[in-house]
Amino acid sequence: MSTSDGRPAIVFDQVWKSFSLHAGQMLIRDRLKHLLRRRRTEKFHALREISLAVGHGESVAVIGHNGAGKSTLLNLATGLCRPDRGRVEVHGRIAALLDLGAGFHPDLTGAENVRINAALLGLARRDVRQKFDEIVAFAEIGEFIHEPLRTYSSGMQMRLAFSVAVSVDPDILIIDEVLGVGDLAFQAKCRERILRFRQMGKTILCVSHASATLQDFCTRAIWLDHGRIVDDGPVPRLLEAYKTAMSPRAVYTTG
């Protein structure tokens, strides 16, 4: 169910996003103090004036140092938060692998967790019944599927979460630093699955620090620095430029 009616899959139009630095203080005492002193809240600008368009079938990597705004960009695209200014548009069904197993509970069995997470990702009862065996098979969990999740190794949990997420059959796949899941064999399987995704003409937006992964999956890269887009272009060129800028010898000033 592709929705390529000429519109890009993801559009950011002059997007600004900031976080208030005092958001951590949330007791009545802090609120009152704040009200009485009327001091201006300090803001941290995670994204500044971001404009970009990702076409259907494009696979785009977001690179940049820690705190450059990569995750915020992905969260905005996923619809978890709203921009302060500007517009975010998404056309197509999204599946986001932001944090594998966000809806997982350690006391429930693998099977129960699969159903809950599939429902959270928007699958209907019928789809889940149909895809359940496939999900379990892909994760290579075997008989453990009826054991509580806390008995799983972290690799097994990751494999299960990844299997659920890719079973949704989204138009747009958003991935945040989660591709190092499982052992080498499973990583190869994930890689193959994601490449198949690309071949099917789906859109991919991902963040990773592993340049090998990025070169594999993505054709285009967007380089963020302190919330601004520094550069936007083909992966090899940007990775090269990014590496040069990040190397300790480079004189690097932030703007």
Add this chain to the structure above:
Amino acid sequence: MKWRGDYLYLVQNLVLKDFRVRYRNMSLGVLWSLLNPLVMMGVLTFVFTRIFPQSTPHFPLFVLCGMVPFNFFTIAWLSGTTSIIDNAGLIKRVPVPREVVPITTVLACCIHLMVQILLLLAVAMFSHKGFNPQWLWLPVLWLLEIVFVCGLAMFSASINVFVRDTRYIVESAGLVLFWLVPVFYSSDIIPKRYIPIIEVNPVAAVVVSLRKILLNGQPPAVSTLERLIAVSFTVFAIGLIVFRRLKPRFYEHI
């Protein structure tokens, strides 16, 4: 972005999750739902028939008609209030419609409520106050209470994201209401000028109506029902409006 999915399946799964998580680590399981009201019924019956003797007939049934709606109210409201914070992982990582979180939390408490309702009906049968046609009102009353608690939970859950003390206010409110709702006394002994306090309170309305149905075999008073409907749906609407207003900012505050 709009979440496209199967709401019913999602709600069912989340309710079951809440229920399973709560009971899987309890060796007595659902029996806990029976134990609390039974113990409270025993203690209150002892106090009000032996220490402060009262003339209320069928005191155990009488007090249980107060305990069951009151217990559900306090537990569901409190767990609904903390639901957004408790499910921070979900709110921050999954673009699921946020309203689902407090509502499924309240609904999960309904499983607990159902067990207690069965206990209530069993005690009613046991007290030689068997089935009467007025029992058909019971589902209406429970539904209205659930609507009321859902509204209240959405309201307090969204406030709790911004002012974390809200949950303690809710806890204290529960303690205060134990005395203001006629749980262990009859609404008949309330002086006239204080009656409005009871009448606008949906929990009190449910308690009073339950007693009429189960003890006297009478239908709930029309005026009580009218107020119950009006207040429940108004609170639900206000809760939903406040929740919708505040939910875009949840992400930054949890």
